[in-house]
Amino acid sequence: MYIEISESKEDFEKLEKLxxxxxxxYTNYExxxxxxxxxxxxxxxNRRSDNDYDFEKFLKRALFT
Structure with missing residues (x-):
């Protein structure tokens, strides 16, 4: 199995943000x-940006806004 490891600064910054x-x-879970x-x-x-009871509406907003 081959695993590619990125060494780009942009990818590293994305992982740090994630x-x-x-x-x-996890700190604010409760x-x-x-x-x-x-x-x-x-x-x-690092804040709650959206919430909804309806998963489809929620997902559409999360993916397309």
Whole structure:
């Protein structure tokens, strides 16, 4: 199996941003869970950026806005 490893600065910055958002999500998980019961939530730039009960509407906004 061949695995390609990127060494570009842009890819590294994207991974750092992704890690930062995951860290924020896990740190704030309990609060998000209680504030947005049974909702889908997106996190962007270390904050909640959107939420919805309807997955299709939520996904369309997440992908196309």
């Amino acid at each position: 890690k930062s958002n995951f860290d924020w999500f 609060e998000l869970r209680s504030d947005y019961i049974n909702q889908y939530v997106t996190v962007k730039e």
